[in-house]
Amino acid sequence: MKNVFVYCEIDEGVVADVSLELLSKGRKLANELNCKLEALVIGSKLNDVDKQISPFGVDVIHIADDEKLFPYLTLPHTTITLDVFKQEQPIVALFGATSVGRDLAPRIASSLKCGLTADCTSLVIGDHTENKTQTVYKNLLYQIRPAFGGNIIATIINPETLPQMATVREGVMKKEIVSKTYKSEIKKVNIGKLLTDADFVTKIIERHIEKQKINIKNSQIIIAGGYGVGSKENFNLLYELADLIGAEVGASRAAVDAGYVEHDRQVGQTGVTVRPKLYIACGISGAVQHRAGMDQSAQIISINSDPDAPIHNIADFTIIGEVQDIIPKMIKYYKSNTK
Amino acid sequence: MSFRIIVLAKQVPDTRNVGKDAMKADGTVNRAVLPAIFNPEDLHALEQALRIKEMLSGNAEIILLTMGPVRASEIIREAMYRGADKGYLITDRKFAGSDTLATSYTLSLGVKKLAPYHLVLCGHQAIDGDTAQVGPQTAEKLGIPQITFAEEISSVSEKKVIVKRRLERGIEVVESTIPVLITVHNSAPVCRSRNSKLLMKNKHARTVSELQEETRDYAELHTSRPYLRIEEWNAIDLAASPESLGLTGSPTKVKKIENVVFQQKESKVLSNSDRDIEGLVKELINSHIIG
Numbered sequence: 001m002k003n004v005f006v007y008c009e010i011d012e013g014v015v016a017d018v019s020l021e022l023l024s025k026g027r028k029l030a031n032e033l034n035c036k037l038e039a040l041v042i043g044s045k046l047n048d049v050d051k052q053i054s055p056f057g058v059d060v061i062h063i064a065d066d067e068k069l070f071p072y073l074t075l076p077h078t079t080i081t082l083d084v085f086k087q088e089q090p091i092v093a094l095f096g097a098t099s100v101g102r103d104l105a106p107r108i109a110s111s112l113k114c115g116l117t118a119d120c121t122s123l124v125i126g127d128h129t130e131n132k133t134q135t136v137y138k139n140l141l142y143q144i145r146p147a148f149g150g151n152i153i154a155t156i157i158n159p160e161t162l163p164q165m166a167t168v169r170e171g172v173m174k175k176e177i178v179s180k181t182y183k184s185e186i187k188k189v190n191i192g193k194l195l196t197d198a199d200f201v202t203k204i205i206e207r208h209i210e211k212q213k214i215n216i217k218n219s220q221i222i223i224a225g226g227y228g229v230g231s232k233e234n235f236n237l238l239y240e241l242a243d244l245i246g247a248e249v250g251a252s253r254a255a256v257d258a259g260y261v262e263h264d265r266q267v268g269q270t271g272v273t274v275r276p277k278l279y280i281a282c283g284i285s286g287a288v289q290h291r292a293g294m295d296q297s298a299q300i301i302s303i304n305s306d307p308d309a310p311i312h313n314i315a316d317f318t319i320i321g322e323v324q325d326i327i328p329k330m331i332k333y334y335k336s337n338t339k
Numbered sequence: 340m341s342f343r344i345i346v347l348a349k350q351v352p353d354t355r356n357v358g359k360d361a362m363k364a365d366g367t368v369n370r371a372v373l374p375a376i377f378n379p380e381d382l383h384a385l386e387q388a389l390r391i392k393e394m395l396s397g398n399a400e401i402i403l404l405t406m407g408p409v410r411a412s413e414i415i416r417e418a419m420y421r422g423a424d425k426g427y428l429i430t431d432r433k434f435a436g437s438d439t440l441a442t443s444y445t446l447s448l449g450v451k452k453l454a455p456y457h458l459v460l461c462g463h464q465a466i467d468g469d470t471a472q473v474g475p476q477t478a479e480k481l482g483i484p485q486i487t488f489a490e491e492i493s494s495v496s497e498k499k500v501i502v503k504r505r506l507e508r509g510i511e512v513v514e515s516t517i518p519v520l521i522t523v524h525n526s527a528p529v530c531r532s533r534n535s536k537l538l539m540k541n542k543h544a545r546t547v548s549e550l551q552e553e554t555r556d557y558a559e560l561h562t563s564r565p566y567l568r569i570e571e572w573n574a575i576d577l578a579a580s581p582e583s584l585g586l587t588g589s590p591t592k593v594k595k596i597e598n599v600v601f602q603q604k605e606s607k608v609l610s611n612s613d614r615d616i617e618g619l620v621k622e623l624i625n626s627h628i629i630g
Contacts, residue, residue, distance in 0.1 A: 071511070074475075074485055099506045102471050103487045110443060110476035115590035118470040128594060142594065148354050148467055153597045161590040202484050202515040205501070209509035221629060245629045263508075278628050288599070299628060301619070312606060317619060321611030333617040338630050 005090035010043035018096035018170035027057035044070035057178030064189035097167035115158030117143035171273030219248035227254035228283020268293035286311025342399040347461035348381035380462025382530035431573035438589035443476035478520035
């Protein structure tokens, strides 16, 4: 009771990366709050889910396993989550900011009449003093996120309600294994007496979901192309350089929307967040939403023919020029300097 | 029973283009300067409502419901110019400072007042709060199912609706019983523009509060054409519990706001000359970043 909870998303028996990242963050929060870390997994074919989850330092895993529970549907997942939360009374509950989490978390928060902050970029434990009453609240979860179109950073707290809920996008937190032999207690959720026909008034008729073919998140070097690359064909230059230096190719939303490159490569607020040691932005203007996904890169090079592009403000090296001109030169000089 | 579609919409400051004029000297955003617009995804929701009405050969009623200050009635008129039948403005100082929980509570009272209804549609998220929470929270308070990330409402009948959802890596088609709340994603079709006949018909639509400010006498016009009267509901009209409203009814509190100030990095500017490019490549290789 009174622990940190993470709702873990499952796809065909595999725990989603965002959930593993949140478990790692949850473990750190639980350590600071001197409590346990618990996971909630609702889905189907969950036999070895504990092996995937335990190493992240999870003390208790609640499992609801039934073929009716995958793919995700709002009502059954809500009913089960509410039941577990009412019994276990979490003080913090974290969800991935995905199509599942953004559907489920608000419904849970509404039912529990508690506070929920979406798309947090940072979660920190701290105290708060209410100015009017001088009441001191200790060890609150600070839920930090951009707002107002990305023009401000807000710190949100829920001093009076529990659980303190937050959703976080993939790639914002880091995955960290605590111990390969960490022991978790497994608690099976008895869904037989929980779910009724009322939970299944919505049915899935068709589903065409592609498996994630490309995951650029873990690449140490990313060469990203924006609308300024100009065409799908011009992206070949980026692929060529990427192959040469062992990088992955990323893109801005504008390039994806224009059809130059697939969505899996999109970096930014509605794409992935990346933290490579080198990020080369080619023909990317650098809108706030794009920067949110890459501004933690160790080194940034921006290549743009527009000298006023905002991306230059966060770059370590700025090259004013055309992508079609500069990338071939980089390829040429890389080859000649690394025989 | 007429097929009733309630569209929940919000008037928001246009945060997409916060230019230099909107930034004050101390780095804070001057909201008053930003134009107030119809939240983009709510317009997508209105378009879906209009298409459903067409699918039902016109046998449907589209009601726009919005919670906001008095000037939010502008979006009710905007909706009527595009085909909505009428609108209601939920407004009261007591609602100020509402977070998503207090907002969804208040909106759900408004929707309940319009029962029976078949569909509640709204945009997936607003461009100021960016939370995407009000839709699902309102559905929970109404005790009805929800379908989020809707790209298209493919078919509708008295008892069922079929919706295509746009998810991260593909699509899902779901069927639900009615009533149901549907949040519409920006991958859905853009809203049709104003219809000039509807504009002429509805341009004098006003709320009670607006009529008090008007110099022109609308009394006769509104008597002969009652559809021009936009009803206003306050906390008492909704029989709202005071502890669930506004700041009091908001479990989330803003502790701090910081402005995103651009830190200019020490950037080294290079030309596109061969010499500069080769120099950069060598530097990257030497520091073991590449190679």
